[in-house]
Amino acid sequence: MNEKQIQGMNVANLARKVLNHTPIFILDVRNESDFNDWKIEGEKVNILNAPYFDLLDGVDEILDQIPDDQEVVVVCAKEGSSKFVAEQLVENGKQSISYLIGGMKSWSEHLEPVKIADLNDGGTLYQFVRLGKGCLSYMVISDGEAAVIDAVRMTEVFEDFAKENQAVIKHTLDTHLHADHISGGRQLAEKTGGSYWLPPKDATEVVFHYEKLEEHSQLVIGKTEINIQPIYSPGHTIGSTSLLIDNQYLLSGDILFVKSIGRPDLAGKAEDWVADLRTTLYERYKHLSDDLIVLPAHFGTIAELGDKGQVAARLGDLYKENPGLNIHDESAFRRTVSENLPPQPNAYQEIRQTNMGRISPTMEEQREMEIGPNRCAVHDDRSK
Known part of the structure; x- marks a missing residue:
């Protein structure tokens, strides 16, 4: 796996996409309770919650839910888990995949x-x-x-x-x-x-x-x-x-x-x-x-x-x-x-x-x- 294929997206870039109503797909890999309490929202934001611990053995179960015609950003609490899942998606042939740099902690502070x-x-x-x-x-x-x-x-x-x-x-x-x-x-x-x-x-x-x-x-x-x-x-x-x-x-x-x-x-x-x-x-x-x-x-x-x-x-x-x-x-x-x-x-x-x-x-x-x-x-x- 070549890590250079995995791109990070900074919060400023994501914020501009949300405010400009750019269609974007968020894969949030935090646990369900944290996701239900607080998530990234936007008029053109589509979002899926798939907890990281359910994906440790592979991402096969969610592949058909990940679009091929939209930019996809994987999000977790701090960054590490989302980077791992993003790598798995790319390995399975998905395109336009990135992870949110700094995770939801950075999103909270922008x-x-x-x-x-x-x-x-x-x-x-x-x-x-x-x-x-x-x-x-x-x-x-x-x-x-x-x-x-x-x-x-x-x-x-x-x-x-x-x-x-x-x-x-x-x-x-x-x-x-x-x-x-x-x-x-x-x-x-x-x-x-x-x-x-x-x-x-x-x-x-x-x-x-x-x-x-x-x-x-x-x-x-x-x-x-x-x-x-x-x-x-x-x-x-x-x-x-x-x-x-x-x-x-x-x-x-x-x-x-x-x-x-x-x-x-x-x-x-x-x-x-x-x-x-x-x-x-x-x-x-x-x-x-x-x-x-x-x-x-x-x-x-x-x-x-x-x-x-x-x-x-x-x-x-x-x-x-x-x-x-x-x-x-x-x-x-x-x-x-x-x-x-x-x-x-x-x-x-x-x-x-x-x-x-x-x-x-x-x-x-x-x-x-x-x-x-x-x-x-x-x-x-x-x-x-």
């Missing part, structure tokens, strides 16, 4: 930048789509300065992107204390000499210095005065704070998503925070302009991505179409957001402790803590 808009006075707003985790981060660039919102722990991506755009990161902000992924906001601010902002009501247990992200304070990025206006919007956490950029874009954090709404239980305070969540969604947001473009901090399924890979929706449209904004009976709303919720995020307590600065896991431990889908929404749309 960020794809998408331009959202040119802002007033010459600035630009970008969204960073973490396809394998459902996280969304943002960067505002204006006159050589940048602010990053809800940064994930892969901070080099933001540093490199700012450098490519001749900008210096002056501010990093978290809309709330995250529970499903490790924030890179504080680390990014330390590396770039910027200021790290966090809602004070979410920061009662943090052990580091931060700037208070609260209403009536405005951050100005660049000389063109692109205003980032904080709006207190509790419910997912007690400190959740939305950001209004240029009076056109509402960064809703984990309060409001395109297809669902935020869950109030990730700090063990569901009963206490239900009323706050309802007030934010049914009163505070209701007073905002219908024409605001909502940009959330997460998405649930690939179906929420637009034609350019962006996750965004007009606020007025969400009030018509989002099920979580149309539960008019208060008791029914309370039941919806406090009962029959999807499983809580993997290692969410340890992630919260990390984001408070109270524990310092290694990079490998951080990867393990984050494995799996985000589960910040009331409804887990992945099963639909």
Whole structure:
């Protein structure tokens, strides 16, 4: 067997194929439970789960399920198993076979930048789509300065992107204390000499210095005065704070998503925070302009991505179409957001402790803590 026949595909290449709706076949050789919990999705992605341990004696049983007219990518957790299976497929005459370099761990960490808009006075707003985790981060660039919102722990991506755009990161902000992924906001601010902002009501247990992200304070990025206006919007956490950029874009954090709404239980305070969540969604947001473009901090399924890979929706449209904004009976709303919720995020307590600065896991431990889908929404749309 000549290993040179086996090609590896990097996550950036696979991400572009998914976002460009290029037909591709995924052979996922992880065990069935891991596959059912979390997989690669896409409009033109066909996928087959065949556990590696069932293929140790050969791939004969799945050969007729592997297409000859599509590119095939074999995927496992870290890479090794998928490379072995890819070799077996090639040995059996299959063509256009590759394996995903770094496996699902690498897929979980990849960020794809998408331009959202040119802002007033010459600035630009970008969204960073973490396809394998459902996280969304943002960067505002204006006159050589940048602010990053809800940064994930892969901070080099933001540093490199700012450098490519001749900008210096002056501010990093978290809309709330995250529970499903490790924030890179504080680390990014330390590396770039910027200021790290966090809602004070979410920061009662943090052990580091931060700037208070609260209403009536405005951050100005660049000389063109692109205003980032904080709006207190509790419910997912007690400190959740939305950001209004240029009076056109509402960064809703984990309060409001395109297809669902935020869950109030990730700090063990569901009963206490239900009323706050309802007030934010049914009163505070209701007073905002219908024409605001909502940009959330997460998405649930690939179906929420637009034609350019962006996750965004007009606020007025969400009030018509989002099920979580149309539960008019208060008791029914309370039941919806406090009962029959999807499983809580993997290692969410340890992630919260990390984001408070109270524990310092290694990079490998951080990867393990984050494995799996985000589960910040009331409804887990992945099963639909």
